[in-house]
Amino acid sequence: MSRTSYRRATRSRVVLAALLAASVTVVTLDFRQGNNGPLRKVQDEVLTILAPLQAGVSSALSPVGRIFRSVGDIPHLQSQNARLRSEVSALKDQQNQVPEMQRQLNDALGLLQEQPWTAGHKLGASVISQGPSNAEWTVFLDKGASSGVAVGMAVVAQAGLVGRVTAVSPGSSKVLLAIDPQHAVGSRLTGSGDTGVVSGKGQSDLSFDLIGVTTTVTPGETVVTSGYDGGIYPPGIPIGRVKAARRSPDGLNQTASVQPFVDFNKLSLVLILLDTRPVKLPGQ
């Protein structure tokens, strides 16, 4: 090799080594510092900067979402109802977008109806983007700290549980969805009252683990949150319907597959429950 290309090859190896070292340092930092380190602040900064851009791109793709975003707080939604209806009837003239907009309208109108498990302070929000990875199920919302959103708050849709807030910036927030493997919630079978933990399995149905071995699990039974998980979720939020149950390999408990009520592929409008925050245990 000539001298120039030898230098170039060496230099590129130095660059590689430096970048690999930097990456490993970041991983270690993140591992040890958890939610309190400087990396957390960088994450929030990135979210702050990116969210308006994402909202802009997303806005161009979704006219109903844009209108819903301008509606604001739930208490004002009733008075905005007439305006929403007349605007949507104008939108309905756009033939090729009708089915999608009709669905979003139904979502919005559904959210206007009070459910027993959405009592308390709540905030309507629109999904502006999804997470960038095929290994994580997260969405980004267009409401953030300036609207009162904080990390740990529960997020629901008209049909039931969506997930919880894991990061906030002034104008947006990130939600970890219930179908993500990193998500777990204390749950209860409405038939027997037995409790366990529902965790996500990605594209597959949710998995309801640690059910007592003597419990009768009925296919079609509704699963709701139990509230027995340090208060992350209030009790009574619908999660999904049992499909089938089987014994665990060690025979000590049962596991049931649960089909979620919420269609996570079509999330657009959600409610953030502002009264919910996880209870901090001593030492956390």
Place this chain on the structure above:
Amino acid sequence: MRRNVGIPLLILTALLLQTTLLPHFALFGVTPDLMLVVVICVSLVRGPSSGATAGFVGGMLRDLLLDAPTGLSALAYVTVGYVVGAIRPYVQSSSVAVPLIGVFAGSVVGTAFYTMLALLLGVPAQPVARLAQVILLTGVYNTLLVPFAYPVVRRVAGGGQGTGGSSGRAGLGEPVFPGRGV
């Protein structure tokens, strides 16, 4: 000067499109990884140093949007960005197949590497069969993005001393896409 701004812009655009537009095109629950495609294309066009740097910046940005430990995507993308660029000079071909195969192989290796790192660090994951499916499908879908992404990367970041040595082998120019001109 234009090139110094161009690659960061490419990375930012990839991230925005990845989170807003591409999820609508998911098939079998898998979204193509545009960031990885851009990193590999930069590496093919500009060489291992640029590829590794693009991998670091793109990977870090991606990590900051994820709940998994920060820095894993950076590690995986830096490695793929470097290796693709380092192998490129030894491939004596200017055909269309080079970026297609490069993106496919790089995507499979990069996604598999990231998946392994996440598993090693104890991040809860889907069943292994599904993970393998995701890795393969990501490779395939990323390759489908090449006709769109590669010309753009080449236009923005093209030229420079990335691919060849100074041994004067002229045949290592960028592949030509039939019908699109150079």
